[in-house]
Amino acid sequence: MKNVLRALKIKAVNEGVSTGLESWAGNGRMLSSYSPVDGALIGKVRQATHDDYEKVITKAEEAFKVWRQVPAPKRGEIVRQMGDALRANKDNLGRLVSYEMGKSLQEGWGEVQEMIDICDFAVGLSRQLYGLSMHSERLQHRMYEQWHPLGVVGIISAFNFPVAVWSWNAMLAWVCGDVCIWKPSEKTPLSAIACQQIIQEVLRNNDVPEGVSGLIIGDRKVGEWLADDTRVPLVSATGSTRMGKAVGQAVASRLGRSLLELGGNNAIIVTENADLQIVIPAVVFGAVGTAGQRCTTTRRLILHESIYEDVKNRLVKIYSQLRIGNPLDTNNHVGPLIDTDAVRSYVSAIEKVKAEGGKILTGNEVLSGGDYESGCYVKPTIVEVSQQTPMVCHETFAPILYLIKYKTLDEAIAIQNGVPQGLSSAIFTLNIREAEQFLAAGGSDCGIANVNIGTSGAEIGGAFGGEKETGGGRESGSDAWRNYMRRQTNTINYSTQLPLAQGIKFDI
Ligand code: UN1
Numbered sequence: 001m002k003n004v005l006r007a008l009k010i011k012a013v014n015e016g017v018s019t020g021l022e023s024w025a026g027n028g029r030m031l032s033s034y035s036p037v038d039g040a041l042i043g044k045v046r047q048a049t050h051d052d053y054e055k056v057i058t059k060a061e062e063a064f065k066v067w068r069q070v071p072a073p074k075r076g077e078i079v080r081q082m083g084d085a086l087r088a089n090k091d092n093l094g095r096l097v098s099y100e101m102g103k104s105l106q107e108g109w110g111e112v113q114e115m116i117d118i119c120d121f122a123v124g125l126s127r128q129l130y131g132l133s134m135h136s137e138r139l140q141h142r143m144y145e146q147w148h149p150l151g152v153v154g155i156i157s158a159f160n161f162p163v164a165v166w167s168w169n170a171m172l173a174w175v176c177g178d179v180c181i182w183k184p185s186e187k188t189p190l191s192a193i194a195c196q197q198i199i200q201e202v203l204r205n206n207d208v209p210e211g212v213s214g215l216i217i218g219d220r221k222v223g224e225w226l227a228d229d230t231r232v233p234l235v236s237a238t239g240s241t242r243m244g245k246a247v248g249q250a251v252a253s254r255l256g257r258s259l260l261e262l263g264g265n266n267a268i269i270v271t272e273n274a275d276l277q278i279v280i281p282a283v284v285f286g287a288v289g290t291a292g293q294r295c296t297t298t299r300r301l302i303l304h305e306s307i308y309e310d311v312k313n314r315l316v317k318i319y320s321q322l323r324i325g326n327p328l329d330t331n332n333h334v335g336p337l338i339d340t341d342a343v344r345s346y347v348s349a350i351e352k353v354k355a356e357g358g359k360i361l362t363g364n365e366v367l368s369g370g371d372y373e374s375g376c377y378v379k380p381t382i383v384e385v386s387q388q389t390p391m392v393c394h395e396t397f398a399p400i401l402y403l404i405k406y407k408t409l410d411e412a413i414a415i416q417n418g419v420p421q422g423l424s425s426a427i428f429t430l431n432i433r434e435a436e437q438f439l440a441a442g443g444s445d446c447g448i449a450n451v452n453i454g455t456s457g458a459e460i461g462g463a464f465g466g467e468k469e470t471g472g473g474r475e476s477g478s479d480a481w482r483n484y485m486r487r488q489t490n491t492i493n494y495s496t497q498l499p500l501a502q503g504i505k506f507d508i
């Protein structure tokens with residue numbers, strides 16, 4: 001890991017990582033980043049004090065005055081260079097993400113690939129920040145709308161996608177002419193510092209002010225500073241529903257904008273007409289990939305009674321063959337949870353669902369000794385439930401899959417929608433009527449609804465996010481860029497008269 005850190009220009013010193021950047025200041029308490037892979041200390045970082053925060057905001061405000069004047073396609077060119085810099089660093093950054101967060105190396109690289117893809121997407125977008133033009137009801141008048149940059153965008157990101165979700169926000173915000181201040185998860189500060197170094201080098205090469213990309217590391221207090229700050233017109237936050245409610249309320253109380261991407265409790269419906277050959281890998285990847293710590297993780301499997309036993313038996317067999325261990329070893333399927341707190345949540349969720357009548361089919365074990373000395377490895381677990389009890393309705397960030405049996409598709413859809421969250425959903429069927437019913441207005445109530453594809457692993461080109469307690473925000477592809485801009489309607493009178501709209505007469 002030392003070589004990886006060196007290649008990513010993370011200089012670890014006893015007093016905490018130093019970068020010499022003004023867009024990242026840390027003079028507060030020391031934060032240690034331990035790897036869940038083996039429990040080793042990777043590096044120490046100083047958290048931001050309120051003074052540090054003020055410095056970063058001032059830099060950002062100064063930078064915005066310059067950046068908003070740069071033509072959008074030119075901003076796109078700089079984001080293109082960021083994509084190239086990420087390509088050059090893909091191997092090392094993917095390794096650091098994997099080691100610091102605990103996801104598999106394939107997924108660490110996949111995460112950096114998502115960053116590269118969003119850069120490409122943003123470059124194209126930089127020439128397509130279109131507004132509409134309208135026909136004015138008045139003679140010799142022209143009416144159209146244009147989109148302007150918003151200002152400073154605060155980005156609060158979670159540990160499970162320590163770099164990609166930030167980049168979805170930052171790359172779009174940057175082509176839109178905004179500047180960003182990033183508060184990464186305290187659990188993955190080094191991955192954030194590595195990104196900051198990569199981005200700053202590109203900014204320097206282009207003589208762009210450093211404040212275009214600010215970084216503040218710290219606990220929830222830092223998030224509160226962003227949420228309460230009227231100098232930050234938009235706060236984009238990814239994480240738990242509890243965090244999102246706090247951020248959303250604080251931002252709303254000052255009538256700022258928030259973009260929330262919060263918890264999911266994603267289900268796959270498998271009908272009697274499904275191709276089980278593709279169901280099984282979709283469910284297993286969705287449920288145990290990233291050790292169940294994606295917001296899109298498959299947490300509920302709603303099975304038609306006719307195939308219930310078959311699917312259940314196949315899954316239990318495959319779960320017994322899963323290789324759990326060091327995620328940097330590509331032979332392993334499942335890595336660790338982020339920390340021992342997450343392990344405690346796993347244990348307590350299983351205890352509670354058992355008390356609610358759930359039957360454990362496989363798993364329910366915290367692994368110890370040997371390769372598992374970090375104490376963060378658990379066995380993926382399948383629980384059979386007869387109804388959606390409170391624990392089933394709750395998002396536990398761990399590889400716990402609940403099996404539920406259904407008789408009619410109406411019933412399956414009601415179960416699927418019967419939780420507080422509304423992020424991702426899927427149906428497996430070869431029957432077009434079933435698929436269309438699931439996708440129709442009375443079908444899935446989620447932001448993402450797939451047919452014959454699992455719930456996780458969305459492509460960056462679509463709008464990403466969900467309804468209800470998931471927060472309603474949409475990030476990444478489609479027209480999510482509009483979140484990062486302000487719309488201005490312009491009406492221009494080139495006549496010699498002053499006609500009023502709605503035909504109002506006002507003679508003076
Ligand atoms: C998240 O877990 O916050 O769709 C994001 C997926 C990934 C992104 C997940 N592309 O699973």
